[in-house]
Amino acid sequence: MNGDDARLTRRVGRGERAAFEEWLDRDGPRVRSLCLRMGASPHEADDLTQEIWIAAFQSLAGFRGDSQLSTWLFRLAMNHCLKWREKMGRAIPLSDEDAESHDVPTQDATTLPPRQLERRELGEQVRGALDTLSDAHRAVVVLHELHGFSYAQCAQALQIPIGTVKSRLSNAFRNLRRELGPYVLNLDAGEAPDQNTHFNPRPCRGDAL
Amino acid sequence: MNPTQHERIRADLKAFADGELAPLARFFVARHLRGCPSCREELIQMQTLSTELRESETEVPEAPLSSDLRAHILENAPTTDAVPEEIVVRPRRISPRKAIFAAGMAALIAVVLFPTFSRTRENARRSTFSKALDTTDETGSAPPAFSSNAPGVAPAPPMSGDSAAVSSARAGSATDAFKTQNGTDANGMFSDGHIKSRVGTENETSTLANGALRERRGATDELRSVDGAEQQARISVNLDKPTSSDITVVVPATRAVHREGSMAVAVQNAESAGDDAASIVKNAGGFIANTSLETGAGQKRTAVLDCRVPVTQFETVVKKISALGTVRSKSLSGQDITAQVAQSGARRQTLAQELSIAQARLAEKEKSRKTTPYDLYQLRAEVRAIRMQAAQARAALETLQKYGSLSSLYVSLQDGITPPTPHAAGWFDSLSPSTQAAWSAFLTNARLPLQLLMWVLAYSPLWLPALIIWHKYGRKWLTE
Numbered sequence: 001m002n003g004d005d006a007r008l009t010r011r012v013g014r015g016e017r018a019a020f021e022e023w024l025d026r027d028g029p030r031v032r033s034l035c036l037r038m039g040a041s042p043h044e045a046d047d048l049t050q051e052i053w054i055a056a057f058q059s060l061a062g063f064r065g066d067s068q069l070s071t072w073l074f075r076l077a078m079n080h081c082l083k084w085r086e087k088m089g090r091a092i093p094l095s096d097e098d099a100e101s102h103d104v105p106t107q108d109a110t111t112l113p114p115r116q117l118e119r120r121e122l123g124e125q126v127r128g129a130l131d132t133l134s135d136a137h138r139a140v141v142v143l144h145e146l147h148g149f150s151y152a153q154c155a156q157a158l159q160i161p162i163g164t165v166k167s168r169l170s171n172a173f174r175n176l177r178r179e180l181g182p183y184v185l186n187l188d189a190g191e192a193p194d195q196n197t198h199f200n201p202r203p204c205r206g207d208a209l
Numbered sequence: 210m211n212p213t214q215h216e217r218i219r220a221d222l223k224a225f226a227d228g229e230l231a232p233l234a235r236f237f238v239a240r241h242l243r244g245c246p247s248c249r250e251e252l253i254q255m256q257t258l259s260t261e262l263r264e265s266e267t268e269v270p271e272a273p274l275s276s277d278l279r280a281h282i283l284e285n286a287p288t289t290d291a292v293p294e295e296i297v298v299r300p301r302r303i304s305p306r307k308a309i310f311a312a313g314m315a316a317l318i319a320v321v322l323f324p325t326f327s328r329t330r331e332n333a334r335r336s337t338f339s340k341a342l343d344t345t346d347e348t349g350s351a352p353p354a355f356s357s358n359a360p361g362v363a364p365a366p367p368m369s370g371d372s373a374a375v376s377s378a379r380a381g382s383a384t385d386a387f388k389t390q391n392g393t394d395a396n397g398m399f400s401d402g403h404i405k406s407r408v409g410t411e412n413e414t415s416t417l418a419n420g421a422l423r424e425r426r427g428a429t430d431e432l433r434s435v436d437g438a439e440q441q442a443r444i445s446v447n448l449d450k451p452t453s454s455d456i457t458v459v460v461p462a463t464r465a466v467h468r469e470g471s472m473a474v475a476v477q478n479a480e481s482a483g484d485d486a487a488s489i490v491k492n493a494g495g496f497i498a499n500t501s502l503e504t505g506a507g508q509k510r511t512a513v514l515d516c517r518v519p520v521t522q523f524e525t526v527v528k529k530i531s532a533l534g535t536v537r538s539k540s541l542s543g544q545d546i547t548a549q550v551a552q553s554g555a556r557r558q559t560l561a562q563e564l565s566i567a568q569a570r571l572a573e574k575e576k577s578r579k580t581t582p583y584d585l586y587q588l589r590a591e592v593r594a595i596r597m598q599a600a601q602a603r604a605a606l607e608t609l610q611k612y613g614s615l616s617s618l619y620v621s622l623q624d625g626i627t628p629p630t631p632h633a634a635g636w637f638d639s640l641s642p643s644t645q646a647a648w649s650a651f652l653t654n655a656r657l658p659l660q661l662l663m664w665v666l667a668y669s670p671l672w673l674p675a676l677i678i679w680h681k682y683g684r685k686w687l688t689e
Contacts, residue, residue: 015287017283017286020283020286021283024274024279024282024283025273025274025279028273028274028279028282029272029273029274032272032274046275046278049274049278049282050278050281050282053282053285054282054285057285057286057287058287060287122261122265123265126261126262126265127265141262144227145259145262145263146262146263150229151224151227151229163685166220166221166223166224166229167220169223169224169227170219170220170221170222170223170224173223173255173258173259176258176262177251177254177255177258180258180261
């Protein structure tokens, strides 16, 4: 836990109004983004975000301080999202109305440049592939790949061992590779970087938050 | 390639790409990747997929919350009364598995290293102890020495330290037994001692308790320790007789320690070795009190020498005589007789003063006309008795001083060593001098690595299972 986070945690613990506003401005967009990535529509994401923050305020007394405040909040948010998905059913396709009201500015496909059009199609394929994952696999992929959580932070947020995070990610990526194989292979044919660079793994992201 | 290993590495590929593997597991995966094209291909695809996932999601920006939503959420923010007083930021806890693994490794290391350190400590203790036995203090008095061969002989440690308990019995006309408790001061004075002594010829019993000495037979002596810098003790003598007065007795500043020893040495020629031993004793300033040469079974001769050597030369003489042959047995002991010397000196001075007083009274009575012949007879008899006691005290003191300055050494030199047979030429002697030198240099330089290697191999039953367990489970634990 870095100094700013610890300071904010103490201020939140003291009940400072300004601290709540700072916390909300810092983590609020990410919580809403998490809801969106877990399959919620923008309207549903707003409702979920509000519920999550109210639940966080109410259960603030249960925060023991043994993890980052944002990690604790994301654990809460992920539990809410998983319960919501369970409640709504596993497959939650985006409706046309929702897609129109999505934060992504919609634009006529015919006016987009080919590269951007390709990106957009790939994004839709990726979201479709994410929908094929189980909730557990999707949660870990969203937290690690899309929110930049480390394995340890994923484990804290999902309350599972690090080894389980590792195996779930590995299995999830095998599924994603199967779903997105043609796209990935096509990209490999044209844009795959030098192979030697792939043997050096990325440095550990550690405290990404 | 081992399929199980291949599958395990495949499961680790994602963590490897994310940089989340432990160093050892990363090494294994990297090594596997060098020889496995399919895993390399899978790694590339995973990285590409991960990149595409992130880039596709950047299309969805993390827009700030709408003002309505923000306001609505903040309306539900708790007030100061509703929040906990203080959120304690706790340090991150260590994983129980890691803690158990670290504790196990620490215990293993402790088990392996404990014998080594304990052996080293024991050697150091022995070295210090042997140095203490060999050292002669600056004042010239010999240090106490005792032999493990004669456990019944009580050691005579220097009377300095936190606690010392000494009891000894000395054969002779005077038998002293003293006991010291709670230690003495740095100069050996009886600062807090409790001493009981009994002199056989005088049939006196005195007790020193916390520095005070009391005589049972009417006379009261007080022995108090004084400042250590003065290195002397003041003895106040209050006799019941009207002529009594206080006197000051100077206690020897150095410890008087009598040394005794006996040793049996196997030599080639007992007769010539006896001559050599005699010359060693004489050169050290001692003398031979008694000597004998006997011939036993097998025509083996034994020369026995009863030597008296100065205490300061005792260790030197023992070493020189030990060098004459092979020592088969050796017993050395020491006895601190400082207290006896001090008491004897005090008694001698007391009697000398009593004698002078008695003689003065006799002279006064002889001049007086009122004195009857019977009174003169009584006074002369008293003076005679005191003079006799003073002579005995002086003799006892001189005996004690000689006893403390001379040590006794009984040496038995036995025929027992056969002349060494000519050294048989071995393979080493057949080497050229340069090869011998090279071989010796190799052994000298390689001794430590060889010892280390032997040490590691000797403890293999301990570390080998640990290595196997680590190879099988440790990596998995750490990566989890």
